[in-house]
Amino acid sequence: MIKLLSIAVIAGLLAESNQQLANNSECWTDWFDRDDPSGSGDWETLSSLRSENPGKICSNPVQIDVRTTTGLTVAATGNVVFRADTTTGFVCKNVEQTTTPCHDYRVRFSCNPPFCGGGVCWTKWFDRDNPSGTGDWEVLSSLRAENPGDICAYPLFIEAVTADASMTPAIMTGDNIYAYNPTTGFVCRKTDQASNVCRDYKVRFGCPCSY
Template sequence: MLRLLFVAIVAVLVAESIQTLADPTEKPDTTGEAELEVREYAAATEEPDTTEEAELEGRKYSAATEEPDTTEEADARKKRAAATEEPDTTEEAELDIRRKRDAATEKPDTTEEADARRKRAAATEKQDTTKEAGLEQLKPEGLKPDIGILPIFPCYQPNIKCWTKWFDRDDPSGTGDWETLPSLRKENPGKICPNPADIEVVTLSGQSVSQAGEKIFKMDTTLGFICLKKDQPDKKCMDYKVRFSCSQPFCDDGVCWTKWFDRDDPSGTGDWELLKDLKKKHQICDTPLYIEAMTTGFLTPAGSTGQKFYVYNPTEGLVCRNKDQKWGKCRDYKVRFGCKC
């Protein structure tokens, strides 16, 4: 009986299920619709995957806030510094150090320098045999050239002697008549030569010492002249004047100067201002007493240039050779001669 009842219930349930499926008016199954709505709602409301969002937001935040790589920062700082700060003096300091070190430690190779100078001189200098020969003809045998001697102005011929003017600095009113060289030089600077060859003494009336007959305490070229009253029988000295034998330019004679001559320049072996050559074109006395020379540019006296002269005297003229100079070159000189008027 129970078995029949269970079968009947099952049959009813199956029938209802068949009827539900077959009934066109029955509402559709809302299971799928609910599932679809759930999905749409979830798509509209659910938050995105926090893992990816966190990763993306982290990247954006890092890009906006994180400090740049130190290498790039250093490069940027260098560029900014190069644009604004003063130039780097490292190279300049290094160069300065090298120069100081070289100047302090490096010594020039004097041998190579000397050889180089000789080669340059040999390449540029032409031997003027005519000038050399002419000079040798002027030189007496055994006479050495004037090389290495700097001229003193005005230059004169030492073997020509003359007398200075007369000097009378004292009178015999005191202890006697004192015409001493130290006092005369002090009162007459440049008028008496350093080493007079002779002395001459006369009275103001023109009597010589021997004619005056007085006893003379001193009369020489070192001290000068002294007459003492105490040495005289009448205790009186006559009034004397003195003069000295010197070379030019201490003579009392008048001297006339020629014009300036510049016949040569130092482009060859040197500057050759020889008297014999100058006399061919100009009127110059046969025996000049003086010679004076200076540069043509700045008018520097020859004695102030520091150069050496192969010849420098009034009877031959001036010769400056390039090879005798420290820097291998003479300056350009002009000369003039002093003759007796």
């Protein structure tokens, strides 16, 4: 899931269109969050990520970028990190922390231009659900069923913003996001929020322009 540097998920400022081309010579994968720190820590290892996301990470990543699922840098959390590199991936062990346990992290990797492909085209925005029930469920399977032919078979990226005029990026709203990836889609559950309320979101997907 290659993410071009010219398209930042947190920007939310790109023009709205059904097919928007984004090209850049440098690229990043999408964010991955395979583990939670409830066990021995947070293990976002490259080998496991590759196994769970075949073809979506280049063979020789150039850089690794690590953030908490709420957008904080590792330095901002104060966690002691066991490993963070392009060979192993990212590992935070709870046993090595002196104050708070490991935060929940996500990672992405930068790749050389040949892995970037010919560009990414974005779908239109979709808003199939309102948060009046258990939360806001913008899941890919439901969106495909309700919008046949409008979303490619294997999206590369996903972008989620609030459905209001501000189009605030999901990771900047303060909501705890349950799912946010181009395989599942986007889910904000009320039970995960201290306020028991989710914002109303809309999503779009980045697809290979050839689809």
